[in-house]
Amino acid sequence: MASHPLIAHARQQGRTLLTELESKQVLHDLGIPTALGQLATSDDEAVRLADAMGYPVVLKIASPDIVHKSDVGGVRLHLQHGAEVRQAFHAMQQSVATHAPEARVDGIIVQPMAAPGVEVIVGMSKDATFGPVLMFGLGGVLVEVLKDVAFRIVPLTPHDAAEMIREIQGLPLLTGYRGATPADLQALQDILLKLSAFVAETPEVHEIDLNPIHAYAQGALAVDARVVLEATPAST
Ligand code: ADP
Ligand code: MG
Numbered sequence: 001m002a003s004h005p006l007i008a009h010a011r012q013q014g015r016t017l018l019t020e021l022e023s024k025q026v027l028h029d030l031g032i033p034t035a036l037g038q039l040a041t042s043d044d045e046a047v048r049l050a051d052a053m054g055y056p057v058v059l060k061i062a063s064p065d066i067v068h069k070s071d072v073g074g075v076r077l078h079l080q081h082g083a084e085v086r087q088a089f090h091a092m093q094q095s096v097a098t099h100a101p102e103a104r105v106d107g108i109i110v111q112p113m114a115a116p117g118v119e120v121i122v123g124m125s126k127d128a129t130f131g132p133v134l135m136f137g138l139g140g141v142l143v144e145v146l147k148d149v150a151f152r153i154v155p156l157t158p159h160d161a162a163e164m165i166r167e168i169q170g171l172p173l174l175t176g177y178r179g180a181t182p183a184d185l186q187a188l189q190d191i192l193l194k195l196s197a198f199v200a201e202t203p204e205v206h207e208i209d210l211n212p213i214h215a216y217a218q219g220a221l222a223v224d225a226r227v228v229l230e231a232t233p234a235s236t
Pocket of ligand 1: 035058060067068069070071075077111112113114115211212223224225
């Protein structure tokens, strides 16, 4: 199968890192729900996009050189109206110029603010022995500090997907801890299986990071995404 046009496009430009927008578009086209956004190159354009999208919105820096956007002041959440968007647009430009002066900046992404959910992460990396493996865990501090994650080798069976979600220590956070509404585990399994199929047929993908995905009582939504390609194109 031919790879996604955005993968070919990045290749042509000699890039291995797909932007957040490109990564989300690729995932969206696989049937994985993502909080897509649009690129603004001026404050007026950002406000226009936000007005059309509806509030609240999120602004994010769009740069091929910045992987961790929050670290450089490149994520602003909960923006409620045009004046806030305009102010955040300029504050973000300044902050990024200070913290990442060398970074090329394509513009600033405007995207809808996703409803809160349980934050989970899904990743794909390549193991020297096993090849592509998928990882599932709870987002934020649980992954960073406690390494509470599960792995399975690609391709995943539906049983693998169901099992890996259920083996993390933090499972109660997804199944209705202290009366909370349980998360839609089927939606998370579906994301794992779609990614597995994609990875199995796209050897030129080196790494995938969906961090975080908001898990809801019904459905789930990837609010950040990163796809990294192999340095040398896979021979086909
Ligand atoms: P980073 O590059 O720093 O990982 P993210 O895009 O993950 O940037 O944004 C940082 C945090 O902001 C996320 O972990 C998530 O909690 C929150 N966030 C990002 N985008 C959205 C969104 N569209 N809706 C709601 N929350 C968001
Ligand atoms: Mg992130």
